[in-house]
Amino acid sequence: MRVFTASVATETNTFSPIFTDLRSFTDTFYARPGEHPDTPTLCSAPIIACREILRPQGWEVIEGTATWAEPGGLIAKATWETLRDTLLQELQEAMPVQAVVLGLHGAMVAQGYHDCEGDLLRRMRDMVGPDVIIAAELDPHSHLTPARCEAADLLVAFKEFPHTDFMERARDLVHLTQSAVEQRIKPVISSFDCRMIEVLPTSREPMKGFIRQLHELEKTDDKVLSISVIHGFMAGDVPELGTRIVVITDNAPEHGEALARRLGLELFDFRGRTRPPFLSVQQALDQAESSQQAPVVLADVWDNPGGGVAGDGTLILHAIMARGIESVACGLLWDPMAVQLCFAAGEGAQIPLRFGGKSDAKAGAPIDAMVNVKSLVRNAQQQFGESLVPMGDCAWIHWQGIDLVLSSNRCQSFDPTLFTTMGLDPTARQYLLIKSTNHFYDGFEPIAGTIIYVDAGAPYPSNPKSNGYQHLERPIWPIVENPHHA
Ligand SMILES: [Zn+2]
Structure with missing residues (x-):
């Protein structure tokens, strides 16, 4: 078996004056194919997990570029296209492969591209065809778009914020990828739009208990392969901005939809009481x-x-x-x-x-x-x-x-x-x-x-009501009081 693995990631605050170019990536973290260090970085953990899990089982792990820029403002168009085309070229050279495992972030926005990750995943799908398993790890401070759900078989986000579990979730992703390639499971992605944006630390209640429930469901519900919460990223002005639940089932989409909805509405009920008090x-x-x-x-x-x-x-x-x-x-x-x-x-x-x-x-x-x-x-x-x-x-x-x-x-x-x-x-x-x-x-x-x-009040766009989103298309809380009945 052959797997291609690579990573391209940053988090784009579309309100920030710190524009992001190629140097922002090369200065922060840039490993050429095969040159990734032994220690994982936040978004390149899937590469380490592929080495750790698949190599000992005789899989050929073909590593592409891994890069990360410190979160900043909009990515220059040419920068995104260069990074994307580098990975596409590497994948082309690696083919044939049975799987593609990516370390993404999920909140990259470039000039002319609201959904960089969707753009990359769609082009990779077009290249490898329908039978290759495409899997990606995401940061929960991500956006979730239909393009990504259609192009990928597996999307797994870190459960914890602080993101202490990025390596464990990368291992989950690689284990699921292996099972899917070996046709022991048929992953299907279901999602629910919570229609809210909020800061959701999992080091305290109620999110702490909610995450415990997700782990429990993954263990006990045999139709469920993986559950993630996409917290969303309020500084990224894109149409899909907001919190979502992702449930991946073993070919049980109706069950997945129902569970995502139940969990999503439960999470919506936590709105306004997930953060610690912020003082002036x-x-x-x-x-x-x-x-x-x-x-x-x-x-x-x-x-x-x-x-x-x-x-x-x-x-x-x-x-x-x-x-x-x-x-x-x-x-x-x-x-x-x-x-x-x-x-x-x-x-x-x-x-x-x-x-x-x-x-x-x-x-x-x-x-x-x-x-x-x-x-x-x-x-x-x-x-x-x-x-x-x-x-x-x-x-x-x-x-x-x-x-x-x-x-x-x-x-x-x-x-x-x-x-x-x-x-x-x-x-x-x-x-x-x-x-x-x-x-x-x-x-x-x-x-x-x-x-x-x-809370010094600046410079992060911390108030969704006054941030002045240009691209958000749906009603979401706290801009709208009850978006589910709007
Ligand atoms: Zn994050």
């Missing part, structure tokens, strides 16, 4: 200053590069400085120019530095301070579950009781290793200010005294 900046600092449990983790939820924004916002830092709060460690703040100046000055130098606030007028002004350059690390990395995330060259600077890690790569704050790799001990600080909506949770929760989610 002043409320959050009041609560932080009165907290007895250190360190207090302050999560800047709407300046999270994981959602495609710049990650150089300064609104909360300015508020901290205005109050004279000290013993603060902050990271990451994206500013490659400031990092370069710190490297030029060297460790131990004291320099006047302007940093942050360069990308979006809504996200705060730059900060000017006389800073100490405490440490400099080339190609620094932080941990995220089983994978390592490149932060680029980084500088740890200090001024007025505040320690800050500046990064050259735009990436969200996943894990305390972002501080320790610089030589900074986060547990010795009273306050930790990080940029992440929810992915930080598994990494920071074990060292946190308290966690406070801070």
